């Protein structure tokens with residue numbers, strides 16, 4: 157693995173009495189494409205939401221690009237991060253959600269330019285250039301003036317990908333990006349993600365139930381259960397010769413649903 161760009165050290169996350177991440181140690185190398193698989197409720201989305209600073213942590217430390225995410229240094233001691241620190245750290249990451257989360261009252265172009273203008277301080281002209289570049293990358297240059305409601309789910313998800321990329325993050329987080337789509341629209345979104353994975357040195361962390369896709373794009377697959385990594389390795393190993401019984405059971409149930 158290259159030097160880690162994401163590093164979880166003994167991270168604990170609880171919701172009330174429920175421990176969702178249980179002293180999790182987890183690393184992602186710079187440029188690595190990692191897929192997280194696992195049963196419902198095992199904490200997969202929580203890992204991404206914590207990285208995107210949408211959920212706090214209870215214990216442990218996370219480093220992103222060599223800096224603590226939820227903490228900052230004060231006189232050599234780690235103290236909880238300020239809002240300003242969190243805002244800065246967030247720029248390292250872009251996230252694509254299951255439910256697209258586009259701004260419904262804005263055109264496709266404005267969806268993509270909004271954050272570069274208001275968060276990064278780009279001029280409208282520069283932001284529009286960027287929007288063109290990324291809408292082209294996701295194959296939607298001709299849809300820039302439409303509102304999201306006029307697009308198919310697959311197109312909306314591709315806009316969401318362009319919107320995240322327009323912030324030029326070093327890390328892209330995908331949280332089940334195709335599970336809200338009709339089956340015939342899944343392929344176009346996976347194709348865009350695959351192209352990103354092949355042609356860009358982005359670090360990618362993906363939660364998905366698309367096992368075939370995970371096999372194709374991942375450098376490493378992590379099987380999560382009950383807030384811990386039960387097994388991890390190259391996709392050919394985890395999918396075809398899983399070592400752990402829990403991974404075997406999960407994959408068997410997944411591939412042969414009752």
Ligand SMILES: Nc1ncnc2c1ncn2[C@@H]1O[C@H](COP(=O)(O)OP(=O)(O)OP(=O)(O)O)[C@@H](O)[C@H]1O
Nearest residue numbers: 171172174176194195196197198199200201202203
């Ligand atoms: N905001 C919240 N408040 C309370 N409990 C939560 C909250 N978010 C998640 N949980 C609980 O934390 C656990 C892990 O949730 P998480 O969404 O990370 O699982 P997951 O592995 O992504 O599952 P799925 O595949 O169903 O999306 C679940 O038991 C869930 O009910």
